[in-house]
Amino acid sequence: MVGGPAKLERMALNIDDLRLRARRRLPRAVFDFIDGAAEDEVTLRRNRAAFGRHALVPRVGIDVSSVDLATSVLGERLPAPLVLAPTGLCGMATSRGEIATARAATDAGIRWAASCLSSVTLEEIASEAPGEHWFQLYVWKDRGVTQKLIERAAASGYRVLVVTLDVPVLGQRERDVRSGATIPPRVTLRNAIDTLRCPRWLWTIWRGPRVTFANVTPADGSVSLKPFALSPFVNSLFDPAVTWKDLEWIRRLWKGPLAVKGVMSAQDARLSVEHGADAVIVSNHGGRQLDDAPGSLEVLPEIAEAIGSRVEVLFDGGIRRGADMAKALALGARACMIGRPYLYGLAAAGQAGVADAIRILLGELRRAMALMGCKRVADLGRACLRPASASDSS
C-alpha cells in the first residue's frame, strides 16, 4: 500500500473532508460566516437537494483513455470548466487569503473572480499573484466609488467584470447575527475560549494586516476603523435602487467581457442580455440572500434554454462533487463556479488547501465523465441524465 494509513489520513479525499478541517481550524463565528446562509437556510439545502434529483447515466464500450476537460469561457481557452466564485473577505479564513486563492487558481490554469470586498487591495492581488483574474463588483450608492473600482480593475488588468445584482439589501444570516461577528474579527469575553482553541488561525490573523475591506478606505467614508458588522455596512453603502439602467452605465464603462451574477429566472436572464451582459451567472449567492428561493440547479435548464444560444451561462450553488459539475454542465452551464469548497480548503491549509479543492473536484469530474463515456465537456448533455429515485432528493 503506497503511503500507508497516516498519509491517507492527511490527504483530503473530498470537499467534505476540507469542510471538517476548516471547522476544526476556525473559531465558530468565522466558520459560520463562511458556512452559513440566510434565515432558515432552506435555499442552502435546496442547492444541494437539487443535484439529488438527477442521476448520471453510465455508458460502456467507449474508449475513455483520454478525457479532456478543456473548454472556452468568455473567449478564453481554459483547462477545465471551473471558476472560483467571488467571496468577500477571504482574509477571514487565513491572512491575505486572496493572494493564496489567486495563486492556486493560476497554478491550476483556471480563473478566480476577486470580490470587490477583498481583504487585500485589487492592485496588490494583481501584482503579488499575477494572472488573468476576474473582478466582481457591487453597485455602491456612491457612483464615484463604483466607477473608480471599475477603472482600477481595468488598469490592473482584470479580464472579466462580474456585476453581482442580487444584493440590493443583505440577506439576514442568522448565524452571523447570533455570533455577533465583526470585521475585523475580535476576541471578546463571549468567544474567548472558542477563539483560543484555534491558535494557528489566531497566529496568522494576529501577524497579518488588519482584516477589512481593503479596496475602500475610511477616507471615502466607506469603512470604519472600529470593528463593525457586515449587515449595516452593506445596507448603508450598497444601492437598493440599482436597476438595469445602471448595468447599461457599467457596460459603457467596461470594455472587456461582462457577466451578470445572481440571476435566477429566465426573465432576468433575458434582461441581463438586453442590457449588455456577455454571460449570465445562475446563482442564488449560495443561499445567502433570499431564503426560500429555488436551488440554483432547478432554474438552470430554463435559463439555459432562454439565453444559452446568445450568451454563455455560468452556474454556481451547492457544488461539492465532480458529479455535481457534470450535472450542471449537462443542463446547459458553460462552466461551474464554487464558493465554499475553496474557502474550506483555504481555511484548512491556505494555498495548498485551495489547490486541493480544485484537484478533488476536477479529479471527480474527470472520473465521472470517463464512467459516463464522455471524452469531452461538449459530450455532456441531457442524454447523460435521468431522473433519480425520489428517496435521493431529500
Ligand SMILES: Cc1cc2nc3c(=O)[nH]c(=O)nc-3n(C[C@H](O)[C@H](O)[C@H](O)COP(=O)(O)O)c2cc1C
Ligand atoms: C463567505 C462568502 C462570501 C461571499 N462573498 C461574495 C461576494 O463578495 N460577491 C459575490 O458576488 N458573491 C459572494 N459570495 C457568493 C459566491 O460567489 C457564490 O455565489 C456561492 O458561494 C456559491 O455557492 P457555494 O458556496 O455553494 O459554492 C460569497 C459566498 C460566501 C460563502
